Amino acid sequence: MSVVLYDKERKILEFLARFQQKFGYSPTLKEIALGVGLKSPATIHEHIAALIEKGYLRKLDGVKRTLEIIDKNMAKGLIAGDESVMELPLMGYIVAGSPLEPHPDINATFKVAASMISGKQAAFVLQVKGNSMIEDGILEDDYVVIEHAQEAQNGDIVIALIDNSLSTIKRFYKEGDRVVLKPANASMSPIYPKNVQVQGRVVGLVRKFAMNGF
Numbered sequence: 001m002s003v004v005l006y007d008k009e010r011k012i013l014e015f016l017a018r019f020q021q022k023f024g025y026s027p028t029l030k031e032i033a034l035g036v037g038l039k040s041p042a043t044i045h046e047h048i049a050a051l052i053e054k055g056y057l058r059k060l061d062g063v064k065r066t067l068e069i070i071d072k073n074m075a076k077g078l079i080a081g082d083e084s085v086m087e088l089p090l091m092g093y094i095v096a097g098s099p100l101e102p103h104p105d106i107n108a109t110f111k112v113a114a115s116m117i118s119g120k121q122a123a124f125v126l127q128v129k130g131n132s133m134i135e136d137g138i139l140e141d142d143y144v145v146i147e148h149a150q151e152a153q154n155g156d157i158v159i160a161l162i163d164n165s166l167s168t169i170k171r172f173y174k175e176g177d178r179v180v181l182k183p184a185n186a187s188m189s190p191i192y193p194k195n196v197q198v199q200g201r202v203v204g205l206v207r208k209f210a211m212n213g214f
Contacts, residue, residue, distance in 0.1 A: 007087070008038070012044065012051065013069060015032055017069055055070060085112070088125050090110040092126060096130040096169065096170075110125040116204035125143050127144075128141065131185060133157070146159055146203065160198050
């Protein structure tokens with residue numbers, strides 16, 4: 001299940017959860033549109049379809065216009081206005097040895113536990129492409145949570161700009177007067193860049209899982 005959740009989709013889930021708690025049944029598309037400030041029920045239908053595809057909602061067979069929020073704990077949190085979950089900008093993709101690839105939707109966000117970040121620095125999320133960090137448990141298609149930083153300590157996992165053009169995710173070390181960026185993959189060699197700019201420190205990781213039957 002992808003945990004990417006856009007702002008309008010979250011508002012729809014919140015409205016559904018609160019409406020169902022109050023009335024015991026699901027609202028119509030028109031009621032949802034009014035509840036979240038959208039004019040077109042057709043647009044709501046598109047958002048509902050996306051939420052079903054992502055695994056957040058499902059339609060109950062044989063029950064007219066009844067939608068179920070699959071994650072019961074999430075539904076409780078939405079009703080309570082749970083502040084333990086935050087939405088961070090999903091900035092794009094980090095590919096070892098390539099420029100950062102921006103996410104196609106500039107408004108995309110990603111839900112993370114608030115405890116993952118310190119709150120002292122701006123934070124964002126990138127999706128990992130490649131296997132340079134697999135021995136640290138960072139796998140292809142994982143999402144890494146990053147806090148902005150310009151400095152790092154030995155052993156920190158960082159997002160770094162190399163020689164003003166390429167970006168990578170590696171462990172940061174200083175060896176004398178030079179910086180070395182080390183992969184967590186025995187088949188790959190360390191990088192000794194001429195110029196390196198730390199852009200952020202990795203502070204958390206989220207992995208998506210396939211959900212069958214939805």
